[in-house]
Amino acid sequence: MSYAADFMAEVKARNPGEPEFHQAVQEVVESLVPVLEKSPHYRKAKVLERICVPERTIMFRVPWIDDKGEIQINRGYRVEMNSAIGPYKGGLRFHPTVYLGLLKFLAFEQVFKNSLTTLPMGGGKGGSDFDPHGKSDMEVMKFCQSFMTELCRHIGQFTDVPAGDIGVGGREIGYMFGQYKRIRNEFVGVLTGKGIKWGGSLIRPEATGYGCVYFAQEMLGTRGETFKGKTCLVSGSGNVAQYTVEKLLQLGAKPVTLSDSDGHIYDEAGIDAEKLAFVLDLKNNRRGRISEYAAKYKGAVYEPYDASMGFNPLWAHKADCAFPSATQNEINLADAQTLVKNGVYLVAEGANMPTVPEGAELFVEKRILYAPGKAANAGGVATSGLEMSQNSLRMNWSRPEVDAHLQTIMKDIHRSCVEAAAAYGMPGNYVAGANIAGFIKVADAMLDQGVV
Secondary structure, three states: OOOOHHHHHHHHHHHHOOOHHEEEEHEEEEHHHHHHHHHOOHHOHHHHHHHHHOEEEEEEEEEEEOOOOOEEEEEEEEEEEOOOOEEEEEEEEEOOOOOOOHHHHHHHHHHHHHHHHOOOOEEEEEEEEEOOOOOOHHHHHHHHHHHHHHHOOOOOOEEEEEEOOOOOOOHHHHHHHHHHHHHHHOOOOOOOOOOOHHHOOOOOOOOHHHHHHHHHHHHOOOOOOOOOOOEEEEEEEOOOHHHHHHHHHHHHOOOOOOEEEOOOEEOOOOOOOOHHHHHHHHHOOOOOOOOOHHOOOOOEEEOOOOOOHHHOOOHHHHOOEEEEOOOOOEEEEEHHHHHHOOOOEEOOOOOOOOOOHHHHHHHHOOOEEEEEEEEEEEHHHHHHHHHHHHHHHHHOOOOOHHHHHHHHHHHHHHHHHHHHHOOOOOOOHHHHHHHHHHHHHHHHHHHHHHOO
């Protein structure tokens, strides 16, 4: 067996029943084979073996009382994966699908993503199987307070700085920050994604979507192209998708789709600024379903999602660019084949690992411009890092200042990916470039710090 096969057999044996984690590790290991051959000291020091094991895993009970007076019990988690280059940094996800294996995958990806940002941040991830959808503000507050009552003893501005993720927005961050402050009696930047009036950063809500488009813009630039006139497919309708659409519009592109777990809308005329404002109100304030878009805008078509179909019809519309911004593994092999067949030649991942391995391999094989999430969606955590800097300085930077920092970081990430891929004989392969560039920085730091 090859080194990669031997390594993966060991990972699967030690981490049974965690397919997302196995998938994430496999992609990285396959990219790193030429690095480990050229630099055998990484293998001798078992750096990759150490990176695959969390430095600390925390699991805890989260009891709370709902509006009917019934006691509810959820599970809380925090996976502190690697702190070689800085305090653990990564989001909290509140969703029924959350379990330890999913968070290990996200934390593992976060290590490399944070390394790419050039900022001093390690990788972590956490969350709960709590579902905020359909809950009252009072129920969400009670849950968040109970969750933070336990989590607060494991995090801190120099230890672990969580942020938001799926199911965790400004409301949830506010409730958790309030409880942390109440228990610890200190006002510090222990969470990012805070409100602007109490320690948050401008551009933070927009950062993941904006950053993904900035990265894609750099990829188009390698072929002498811009977004002007490009038709774009965007999945999801949350924070990442919303601001991906906004930045695409600003750069002259025409986004035509959005989705949620029930289905997707296709608007051939394009989602313009007025329509996007409707979506922001629908999703952020009224917490409605994307089907309401088609009811309001008669030119738009809504199609329910049916998992039994074996493919997602959102990806079947003709376009130039695709921005999967919903969740992991939303593009299967059939979807990837359809995208390529229909002429899509740029895929930039706003979500974490939204493409199955076979789909990613197809994109690389066909030499389309394919940006993996750890590179393309790093703008969110990068701006979280900028929020940490502002908190430490007791300052607030202007919108243009933060946006300029974000653009510079995304350009630097793009350059690092391109250079690393070329250095190891894989020019144009952004998957390999992102994994190699992210790994080398963390690995060298781990070697410097000894066997810990």
